[in-house]
Amino acid sequence: MTDSRWRLPLASLALLLGGCSQAFYQLGEPLPPAYEQEAGGQPLAAVLAELGPPQRISATPAGFVMGWEHWRIAEAAVGLSLGFLGADALTVDWGDARVAGDFLLVSFDHAHRVARADRVRWNSDVGGGAAVQPLVGVAPIVSVEDLLRPLPQHGWGASNLLPMPAAQNLPNRPDQGATGIEQRGTPAGAGQRSLELD
Amino acid sequence: MAQRLTRTLVAGLVLLLAGCAQYRNDRGVEVNWQPGVLEGLVRGETTRADVLARLGPPSQVIASGDETVLYYLNEHAEGEGLLLVLYNRFEVDTRYDRAIFFFDAGNRLTDYATWLRPAADD
Numbered sequence: 551m552t553d554s555r556w557r558l559p560l561a562s563l564a565l566l567l568g569g570c571s572q573a574f575y576q577l578g579e580p581l582p583p584a585y586e587q588e589a590g591g592q593p594l595a596a597v598l599a600e601l602g603p604p605q606r607i608s609a610t611p612a613g614f615v616m617g618w619e620h621w622r623i624a625e626a627a628v629g630l631s632l633g634f635l636g637a638d639a640l641t642v643d644w645g646d647a648r649v650a651g652d653f654l655l656v657s658f659d660h661a662h663r664v665a666r667a668d669r670v671r672w673n674s675d676v677g678g679g680a681a682v683q684p685l686v687g688v689a690p691i692v693s694v695e696d697l698l699r700p701l702p703q704h705g706w707g708a709s710n711l712l713p714m715p716a717a718q719n720l721p722n723r724p725d726q727g728a729t730g731i732e733q734r735g736t737p738a739g740a741g742q743r744s745l746e747l748d
Numbered sequence: 749m750a751q752r753l754t755r756t757l758v759a760g761l762v763l764l765l766a767g768c769a770q771y772r773n774d775r776g777v778e779v780n781w782q783p784g785v786l787e788g789l790v791r792g793e794t795t796r797a798d799v800l801a802r803l804g805p806p807s808q809v810i811a812s813g814d815e816t817v818l819y820y821l822n823e824h825a826e827g828e829g830l831l832l833v834l835y836n837r838f839e840v841d842t843r844y845d846r847a848i849f850f851f852d853a854g855n856r857l858t859d860y861a862t863w864l865r866p867a868a869d870d
Contacts, residue, residue, distance in 0.1 A: 556754045571836040578844060594850070598861030603848035607819060609812030660813065662850075662859060700775055701844065703807040703821045727810035727819075 645692030
Protein backbone atom coordinates (compact mmCIF):
# COMPACT_ATOMS: atom_id res chain seq x y z
CA MET A 551 0.00 0.00 0.00
CA THR A 552 2.81 2.35 1.00
CA ASP A 553 4.69 1.63 -2.21
CA SER A 554 1.63 2.21 -4.32
CA ARG A 555 1.22 5.63 -2.73
CA TRP A 556 4.51 6.71 -4.30
CA ARG A 557 3.96 4.99 -7.60
CA LEU A 558 1.46 7.55 -8.81
CA PRO A 559 3.58 10.68 -8.30
CA LEU A 560 6.68 8.91 -9.63
CA ALA A 561 4.82 7.66 -12.65
CA SER A 562 3.38 11.10 -13.22
CA LEU A 563 6.82 12.67 -13.04
CA ALA A 564 8.31 10.16 -15.43
CA LEU A 565 5.48 9.88 -17.88
CA LEU A 566 3.79 13.22 -18.01
CA LEU A 567 7.00 15.17 -18.55
CA GLY A 568 4.79 18.17 -18.43
CA GLY A 569 4.80 21.43 -16.65
CA CYS A 570 3.23 24.79 -16.06
CA SER A 571 4.88 28.14 -16.65
CA GLN A 572 3.64 31.52 -15.55
CA ALA A 573 5.20 34.86 -16.41
CA PHE A 574 4.18 38.23 -14.99
CA TYR A 575 5.34 41.56 -16.35
CA GLN A 576 4.82 45.07 -15.07
CA LEU A 577 5.80 48.08 -17.18
CA GLY A 578 5.79 51.58 -15.76
CA GLU A 579 4.21 52.95 -12.62
CA PRO A 580 0.52 53.09 -11.67
CA LEU A 581 -1.17 56.31 -12.78
CA PRO A 582 -3.21 58.52 -10.42
CA PRO A 583 -6.92 57.67 -10.55
CA ALA A 584 -9.30 60.00 -12.44
CA TYR A 585 -6.45 62.36 -13.34
CA GLU A 586 -7.90 63.00 -16.78
CA GLN A 587 -11.02 64.57 -15.24
CA GLU A 588 -9.14 67.38 -13.54
CA ALA A 589 -6.33 67.93 -16.04
CA GLY A 590 -8.17 70.33 -18.37
CA GLY A 591 -6.45 73.72 -18.66
CA GLN A 592 -3.58 72.85 -16.36
CA PRO A 593 -0.12 74.14 -17.23
CA LEU A 594 2.49 71.71 -18.52
CA ALA A 595 4.65 72.25 -15.44
CA ALA A 596 1.83 71.11 -13.14
CA VAL A 597 1.17 67.99 -15.19
CA LEU A 598 4.85 67.08 -15.29
CA ALA A 599 5.14 67.67 -11.54
CA GLU A 600 2.26 65.25 -10.94
CA LEU A 601 3.00 62.55 -13.50
CA GLY A 602 6.69 62.98 -14.25
CA PRO A 603 7.97 63.02 -17.83
CA PRO A 604 5.78 61.08 -20.24
CA GLN A 605 6.81 57.72 -21.65
CA ARG A 606 5.73 58.80 -25.11
CA ILE A 607 5.79 62.26 -26.66
CA SER A 608 5.34 63.82 -30.04
CA ALA A 609 5.07 67.31 -31.44
CA THR A 610 1.79 68.10 -33.18
CA PRO A 611 0.66 71.09 -35.27
CA ALA A 612 -1.21 72.34 -32.17
CA GLY A 613 1.59 71.74 -29.65
CA PHE A 614 2.49 68.42 -28.06
CA VAL A 615 0.83 65.13 -27.30
CA MET A 616 2.13 62.99 -24.43
CA GLY A 617 1.35 59.49 -23.21
CA TRP A 618 1.75 57.83 -19.82
CA GLU A 619 1.18 54.11 -19.49
CA HIS A 620 1.09 51.32 -16.95
CA TRP A 621 0.84 47.69 -17.97
CA ARG A 622 0.44 44.38 -16.21
CA ILE A 623 0.80 41.34 -18.41
CA ALA A 624 0.31 37.73 -17.36
CA GLU A 625 1.20 34.76 -19.50
CA ALA A 626 0.49 31.14 -18.60
CA ALA A 627 1.30 27.90 -20.40
CA VAL A 628 0.68 24.27 -19.57
CA GLY A 629 2.14 21.35 -21.43
CA LEU A 630 2.06 17.63 -20.92
CA SER A 631 3.00 14.47 -22.67
CA LEU A 632 0.32 11.96 -23.61
CA GLY A 633 2.62 9.09 -22.69
CA PHE A 634 0.36 7.99 -19.89
CA LEU A 635 -2.31 7.35 -22.52
CA GLY A 636 0.08 5.30 -24.59
CA ALA A 637 0.68 8.06 -27.14
CA ASP A 638 4.37 8.68 -26.44
CA ALA A 639 4.86 10.74 -29.57
CA LEU A 640 2.37 13.47 -28.73
CA THR A 641 2.31 16.46 -26.42
CA VAL A 642 -0.60 18.67 -25.54
CA ASP A 643 -0.02 22.38 -24.88
CA TRP A 644 -2.31 25.16 -23.71
CA GLY A 645 -1.55 28.82 -23.22
CA ASP A 646 -3.26 32.05 -22.33
CA ALA A 647 -2.30 35.72 -21.90
CA ARG A 648 -4.07 38.57 -20.11
CA VAL A 649 -3.30 42.26 -20.09
CA ALA A 650 -4.36 45.05 -17.75
CA GLY A 651 -3.47 48.38 -19.30
CA ASP A 652 -3.87 52.01 -18.35
CA PHE A 653 -3.03 54.67 -20.94
CA LEU A 654 -3.33 58.41 -20.37
CA LEU A 655 -3.10 60.68 -23.38
CA VAL A 656 -2.73 64.43 -22.80
CA SER A 657 -2.61 67.06 -25.54
CA PHE A 658 -0.99 70.46 -24.94
CA ASP A 659 -1.36 73.65 -26.93
CA HIS A 660 1.52 75.96 -27.84
CA ALA A 661 0.94 77.89 -24.61
CA HIS A 662 1.78 74.70 -22.68
CA ARG A 663 -1.75 74.24 -21.38
CA VAL A 664 -3.73 71.01 -21.41
CA ALA A 665 -6.09 71.08 -24.37
CA ARG A 666 -7.50 67.62 -23.79
CA ALA A 667 -6.93 64.57 -21.63
CA ASP A 668 -8.17 61.09 -22.46
CA ARG A 669 -7.69 57.80 -20.77
CA VAL A 670 -8.35 54.19 -21.57
CA ARG A 671 -8.16 51.22 -19.24
CA TRP A 672 -8.66 47.62 -20.14
CA ASN A 673 -8.31 44.21 -18.61
CA SER A 674 -8.76 41.53 -21.17
CA ASP A 675 -7.60 38.30 -22.68
CA VAL A 676 -5.13 39.07 -25.47
CA GLY A 677 -4.36 35.64 -26.78
CA GLY A 678 -4.21 31.97 -26.20
CA GLY A 679 -4.20 28.65 -27.89
CA ALA A 680 -3.95 24.92 -27.64
CA ALA A 681 -1.93 22.43 -29.63
CA VAL A 682 -1.20 18.75 -30.00
CA GLN A 683 2.37 18.42 -31.23
CA PRO A 684 4.70 15.51 -31.95
CA LEU A 685 7.38 14.57 -29.39
CA VAL A 686 7.91 17.99 -27.83
CA GLY A 687 6.00 21.25 -27.93
CA VAL A 688 7.90 23.28 -30.51
CA ALA A 689 5.41 25.80 -31.79
CA PRO A 690 4.67 28.56 -29.26
CA ILE A 691 0.94 28.91 -28.67
CA VAL A 692 0.93 32.22 -26.86
CA SER A 693 3.28 35.17 -27.07
CA VAL A 694 3.30 38.68 -25.61
CA GLU A 695 6.65 39.75 -27.06
CA ASP A 696 5.13 42.60 -29.02
CA LEU A 697 3.81 44.08 -25.77
CA LEU A 698 7.20 43.95 -24.07
CA ARG A 699 9.27 45.85 -26.62
CA PRO A 700 11.46 48.72 -25.35
CA LEU A 701 10.16 52.26 -25.75
CA PRO A 702 10.85 53.70 -29.23
CA GLN A 703 13.15 56.49 -28.02
CA HIS A 704 16.02 54.00 -27.79
CA GLY A 705 15.95 53.49 -31.53
CA TRP A 706 15.30 57.07 -32.59
CA GLY A 707 18.86 57.75 -33.76
CA ALA A 708 19.04 54.51 -35.69
CA SER A 709 15.72 54.88 -37.47
CA ASN A 710 17.36 55.76 -40.75
CA LEU A 711 19.03 52.36 -40.75
CA LEU A 712 15.77 50.43 -40.54
CA PRO A 713 15.26 47.87 -43.29
CA MET A 714 12.83 48.58 -46.07
CA PRO A 715 9.93 49.22 -46.15
CA ALA A 716 10.15 50.67 -42.60
CA ALA A 717 12.88 53.15 -43.62
CA GLN A 718 10.77 54.33 -46.51
CA ASN A 719 7.96 55.08 -44.06
CA LEU A 720 10.20 57.15 -41.77
CA PRO A 721 8.31 60.46 -42.27
CA ASN A 722 5.16 58.78 -40.97
CA ARG A 723 6.51 56.53 -38.21
CA PRO A 724 4.94 57.39 -34.83
CA ASP A 725 8.26 56.92 -33.00
CA GLN A 726 9.98 59.92 -34.62
CA GLY A 727 8.75 62.55 -32.16
CA ALA A 728 6.85 64.60 -34.71
CA THR A 729 4.23 62.31 -36.17
CA GLY A 730 2.12 61.28 -33.20
CA ILE A 731 2.42 58.39 -30.79
CA GLU A 732 1.00 54.90 -30.73
CA GLN A 733 0.08 52.51 -27.98
CA ARG A 734 2.15 49.49 -27.10
CA GLY A 735 1.30 46.46 -29.18
CA THR A 736 -0.05 48.34 -32.18
CA PRO A 737 0.58 46.07 -35.18
CA ALA A 738 2.89 47.27 -37.94
CA GLY A 739 0.14 47.10 -40.51
CA ALA A 740 -2.09 49.63 -38.76
CA GLY A 741 -2.43 53.40 -39.03
CA GLN A 742 0.69 55.36 -39.90
CA ARG A 743 2.70 52.17 -40.24
CA SER A 744 0.42 50.55 -42.78
CA LEU A 745 3.11 50.98 -45.41
CA GLU A 746 5.56 48.93 -43.35
CA LEU A 747 3.63 45.73 -43.80
CA ASP A 748 5.68 43.39 -45.97
CA MET B 749 13.58 0.65 3.76
CA ALA B 750 12.12 0.81 0.28
CA GLN B 751 9.84 3.62 1.38
CA ARG B 752 12.76 5.67 2.70
CA LEU B 753 14.69 5.08 -0.49
CA THR B 754 11.75 6.23 -2.58
CA ARG B 755 11.32 9.38 -0.53
CA THR B 756 15.01 10.15 -0.79
CA LEU B 757 14.91 9.65 -4.53
CA VAL B 758 11.93 11.95 -4.94
CA ALA B 759 13.44 14.61 -2.70
CA GLY B 760 16.75 14.34 -4.54
CA LEU B 761 15.04 14.60 -7.90
CA VAL B 762 13.14 17.72 -6.84
CA LEU B 763 16.29 19.33 -5.44
CA LEU B 764 18.38 18.47 -8.48
CA LEU B 765 15.85 19.75 -10.95
CA ALA B 766 14.92 22.94 -9.08
CA GLY B 767 16.52 26.26 -9.86
CA CYS B 768 16.15 29.97 -9.78
CA ALA B 769 17.08 32.84 -12.02
CA GLN B 770 17.65 36.56 -11.75
CA TYR B 771 17.42 39.02 -14.56
CA ARG B 772 18.48 42.65 -14.90
CA ASN B 773 18.55 44.76 -18.01
CA ASP B 774 19.36 48.45 -18.55
CA ARG B 775 18.77 50.21 -21.83
CA GLY B 776 19.16 53.83 -22.77
CA VAL B 777 21.29 56.75 -21.74
CA GLU B 778 23.18 56.94 -18.47
CA VAL B 779 21.03 58.34 -15.67
CA ASN B 780 22.64 61.74 -14.99
CA TRP B 781 19.60 63.63 -13.75
CA GLN B 782 19.96 63.15 -10.01
CA PRO B 783 18.73 66.19 -8.01
CA GLY B 784 22.27 67.37 -7.31
CA VAL B 785 23.10 67.53 -11.01
CA LEU B 786 20.02 69.64 -11.70
CA GLU B 787 20.70 72.23 -9.02
CA GLY B 788 20.96 75.66 -10.56
CA LEU B 789 18.65 75.04 -13.50
CA VAL B 790 16.53 78.18 -13.87
CA ARG B 791 13.57 78.55 -16.20
CA GLY B 792 14.14 81.42 -18.59
CA GLU B 793 17.89 81.45 -18.00
CA THR B 794 19.42 78.02 -18.40
CA THR B 795 20.31 77.28 -22.01
CA ARG B 796 20.10 74.09 -24.01
CA ALA B 797 23.88 73.98 -24.09
CA ASP B 798 23.94 74.02 -20.27
CA VAL B 799 21.62 71.01 -20.09
CA LEU B 800 23.56 69.12 -22.76
CA ALA B 801 26.79 69.82 -20.89
CA ARG B 802 25.33 68.38 -17.68
CA LEU B 803 23.42 65.40 -19.04
CA GLY B 804 25.07 64.57 -22.34
CA PRO B 805 23.32 63.64 -25.58
CA PRO B 806 19.62 62.79 -25.13
CA SER B 807 17.66 59.75 -26.28
CA GLN B 808 15.55 61.90 -28.54
CA VAL B 809 15.31 65.48 -29.79
CA ILE B 810 11.86 66.80 -30.70
CA ALA B 811 11.00 70.04 -32.46
CA SER B 812 7.63 71.79 -32.40
CA GLY B 813 7.62 75.13 -34.16
CA ASP B 814 10.34 77.21 -32.51
CA GLU B 815 10.47 74.95 -29.48
CA THR B 816 12.81 72.05 -28.94
CA VAL B 817 12.60 69.21 -26.45
CA LEU B 818 15.40 67.04 -25.08
CA TYR B 819 14.15 63.66 -23.86
CA TYR B 820 16.32 61.31 -21.77
CA LEU B 821 15.32 57.71 -21.08
CA ASN B 822 16.79 54.76 -19.25
CA GLU B 823 14.76 51.55 -19.19
CA HIS B 824 15.49 49.31 -16.21
CA ALA B 825 14.06 45.79 -16.03
CA GLU B 826 14.50 43.41 -13.12
CA GLY B 827 13.19 39.89 -12.99
CA GLU B 828 13.19 36.76 -10.88
CA GLY B 829 12.41 33.22 -11.85
CA LEU B 830 11.59 30.06 -9.96
CA LEU B 831 12.25 26.86 -11.87
CA LEU B 832 10.71 23.75 -10.40
CA VAL B 833 10.45 21.83 -13.67
CA LEU B 834 6.78 21.06 -13.19
CA TYR B 835 6.01 24.65 -12.26
CA ASN B 836 8.00 27.67 -13.41
CA ARG B 837 7.29 31.25 -12.50
CA PHE B 838 8.87 34.48 -13.75
CA GLU B 839 8.26 38.06 -12.69
CA VAL B 840 9.75 41.04 -14.52
CA ASP B 841 9.31 44.65 -13.45
CA THR B 842 10.27 47.39 -15.91
CA ARG B 843 10.63 51.01 -14.81
CA TYR B 844 11.57 54.08 -16.81
CA ASP B 845 13.97 56.70 -15.46
CA ARG B 846 13.38 59.75 -17.60
CA ALA B 847 13.94 63.48 -17.92
CA ILE B 848 12.45 66.04 -20.26
CA PHE B 849 13.52 69.62 -20.99
CA PHE B 850 11.64 72.23 -23.07
CA PHE B 851 13.40 75.18 -24.70
CA ASP B 852 11.99 78.25 -26.41
CA ALA B 853 13.11 79.84 -29.67
CA GLY B 854 16.04 81.46 -27.86
CA ASN B 855 17.18 78.06 -26.54
CA ARG B 856 16.22 79.03 -22.99
CA LEU B 857 14.69 76.48 -20.62
CA THR B 858 10.93 76.88 -20.23
CA ASP B 859 9.86 73.66 -18.46
CA TYR B 860 11.49 70.48 -17.26
CA ALA B 861 10.76 67.39 -15.22
CA THR B 862 12.58 64.25 -14.14
CA TRP B 863 11.64 60.90 -12.67
CA LEU B 864 13.92 58.40 -10.94
CA ARG B 865 12.75 55.02 -9.75
CA PRO B 866 12.91 54.63 -5.96
CA ALA B 867 16.35 53.73 -4.67
CA ALA B 868 14.84 50.68 -2.99
CA ASP B 869 14.50 49.11 -6.43
CA ASP B 870 18.30 48.92 -6.83
